[in-house]
Each structure stands twice: as C-alpha cells, then as structure tokens.
Amino acid sequence: MWVETVSLEGPYHFDHVLDRLSMDPVISLDIVERSVKVPLVINHNPYVFTIKAIGTIEEPRFEISGHDEKIRIRALTEINRIFQWDFSLKTIISHFLETNLSQIFSMHAGTPLVLEFDLYSCLMKSIIHQQLNLKFAHTLTNRFVTSFGYQVDDVWFYPLPEEIAQLDYEQLTNLQFSKRKAEYVIDTSRLVANGTLNLKKLDMLSDDEVVKELVKVRGIGPWTAQSLLLSGLGHPNLFPKADIGIQKAIQKHFKLEKKPTSEEMDIYSEKWTPYLSYATLYLWRSIE
Missing domain, CATH: 1.10.340.30 (Hypothetical protein; domain 2)
Incomplete structure (x- = not known):
C-alpha cells in the first residue's frame, strides 16, 4: 500500500463535502473518520482509493492511500481533478462577498465543487x-x-x-x-x-x-x-436555470412570492459570472 499526503491552500471545508456526498447512498464514506473511498477505473481496471482529511478548514491536509504503486501518479492526478484541489476558493469567496449572494457564501465558505467520479x-x-x-x-x-x-x-x-x-x-x-x-x-x-x-x-x-x-x-x-x-467536467460558469432546486433557492434567498422567471434569474445573476457553477452549488447547499 502507498500513502501520499497533500496540503492545500485554505479554506477547503471537507466536512461540507462529506455532508453533500452522504446524500448519495452509492458512495462509501465515514463522516466521523472524515474519509471517503473513491472508485476509479484506470487502464480498464477498477481500483479503490481512500481520501482522509487530517487538517483543518484553513489548513487542509489529506492522506490518499491506494494499493498499486504503478498507477499512483495517475490516481493522484484524477483525485486532484475530482476534488478540485488545484483551485483556490479564496478567489470564489472574495468574488461573491461583493454580490447579492454574500450571505450564502459566508455561511458555506470553503465548500468546493466536487465532481462525479467519472x-x-x-x-x-x-x-x-x-x-x-x-x-x-x-x-x-x-x-x-x-x-x-x-x-x-x-x-x-x-x-x-x-x-x-x-x-x-x-x-x-x-x-x-x-x-x-x-x-x-x-x-x-x-x-x-x-x-x-x-x-x-x-x-x-x-x-x-x-x-x-x-x-x-x-x-x-x-x-x-x-x-x-x-x-x-467541472466547468466553472454553468447556471442551469431550469433546475427546480436553483429556482427554489433563489425564491427563498430573495424572499420572492413565487419562483423566479428566467429573465429575473438573469438579473439576479449578473454579477456571478465567471463563477456561475459555484453560485449554483452554494444555492443548492442553501436549501439542502
């Protein structure tokens, strides 16, 4: 077995990640141990890797472990992509604290956009x-x-x-x-x-x-x-306006009497670009 330790720039709220992943019964995780097992198919073979948080929100550190040394670099690259470890959330926080979503982003600060496993x-x-x-x-x-x-x-x-x-x-x-x-x-x-x-x-x-x-x-x-x-794919500027959850979250956040129209959503989201995907994620979090 190999073990790799990775340190990131904070904030990165892994407990929020686990909370969101825990809604999916297919995913194997342990909230108490702050760990998740990631199934990946590499070179047509299935492997399981364990990601365990050993740091804090402001100083995030992780242990990644696997069994086959030969695919170690490939696995670490893929895990880095899935958990978006090469993107600083400081940029996201500073951007949205100047917008009409500042309250939601303060409440859920450090929540990354985590991708599906394939x-x-x-x-x-x-x-x-x-x-x-x-x-x-x-x-x-x-x-x-x-x-x-x-x-x-x-x-x-x-x-x-x-x-x-x-x-x-x-x-x-x-x-x-x-x-x-x-x-x-x-x-x-x-x-x-x-x-x-x-x-x-x-x-x-x-x-x-x-x-x-x-x-x-x-x-x-x-x-x-x-x-x-x-x-x-983790594209950063997606805003699925037809999503019922997004509509409900905007209705709740802006205290609207009914769900917003597409045109109203365009007006509310004017200053969210180029990080609409993060607005989407944090709006979902606000009602989950």
Whole structure:
C-alpha cells in the first residue's frame, strides 16, 4: 500500500463535502473518520482509493492511500481533478462577498465543487435524476448501481456502458424506472458503448459545443447537458436555470412570492459570472 499526503491552500471545508456526498447512498464514506473511498477505473481496471482529511478548514491536509504503486501518479492526478484541489476558493469567496449572494457564501465558505467520479456515471446519474425529487432519484440510482454494477473492497462501481447496452427495458422498469427513462438510460449507453457518443472528447469542446453535441441524443436536454458540464467536467460558469432546486433557492434567498422567471434569474445573476457553477452549488447547499 502507498500513502501520499497533500496540503492545500485554505479554506477547503471537507466536512461540507462529506455532508453533500452522504446524500448519495452509492458512495462509501465515514463522516466521523472524515474519509471517503473513491472508485476509479484506470487502464480498464477498477481500483479503490481512500481520501482522509487530517487538517483543518484553513489548513487542509489529506492522506490518499491506494494499493498499486504503478498507477499512483495517475490516481493522484484524477483525485486532484475530482476534488478540485488545484483551485483556490479564496478567489470564489472574495468574488461573491461583493454580490447579492454574500450571505450564502459566508455561511458555506470553503465548500468546493466536487465532481462525479467519472463521466459515464455522471451522465447516467443525470438522466436518472431528471424530473425526480432528490430522495427518490438517489433511490433509483442506488438500485441501478447495486443491480448492475459491481463491488471492489465493498465499494460500488457503476456498471460499464457495454453491460447496460445489453439490458432489456423491462429490467429497469422492474426497478421502478419509467418506460421512457429506461429507454433513455439503455439507448444512451448503447451510443456510448458503440462509440457514437464519445464522452472523452467532450472536455475538448466549449460549453455550447458540448450542449449541442449532447442534446442530439434522445433523452438528453439542456438541463442534463449542463449537469454533465458542471458535475462531470467541472466547468466553472454553468447556471442551469431550469433546475427546480436553483429556482427554489433563489425564491427563498430573495424572499420572492413565487419562483423566479428566467429573465429575473438573469438579473439576479449578473454579477456571478465567471463563477456561475459555484453560485449554483452554494444555492443548492442553501436549501439542502
């Protein structure tokens, strides 16, 4: 086993990270031990890495451990990307303290934008979560992963697209997926499996190009495309205005009688650019 210690510039509130990750029953973590196990597929092989916080919010330090020394550098690079360790949150805080979201950013200061562990699982999760309340969305995702995924060291991995591509729609409707959602999940997996939809190439495209590419796929609309950009690729300036949670958070924060219109959201968010993704995250946090 190898162990690497990483120190970051604060603030970085890992306990807020764990709190948010704990809503997803697929993820293996320990809030008391301040640790999370990260499943990664590297060179077509599954590995589990443990991230443990050993520092403070202002002086964050982490121990990362794994078993295979040969993929150590690759794993550390990927973990750094997922947990956004190379981006200083001081920039975010100073930006938003001058905006109409200063109260929310003070309350949740140091909360980073943590990405999903891989793009395919992010896309599947986004499709499954479409138009569902968060609790049932996580329930469906858990059923999907535990029915068709696999475990390594008691940690769940999402199934491969090639495996989901072989399913019948009824195998998902039996888990309480709607017929249409079952079609979206399986048909999209078939496109990924046969190479028609190349997820690895998306990071080379602009935000608009990614959305344009993804919405060609039946079952993927702008909300799902933006979800992949934000939670899968970590693009910093995404604002999914159609998201019900964002609308509710803005309504609550600005004490509106009803949910804001798209035009009103544009007005409220004028000064949030170029960090709309962080505004989105912190607005979600304000109502979770």
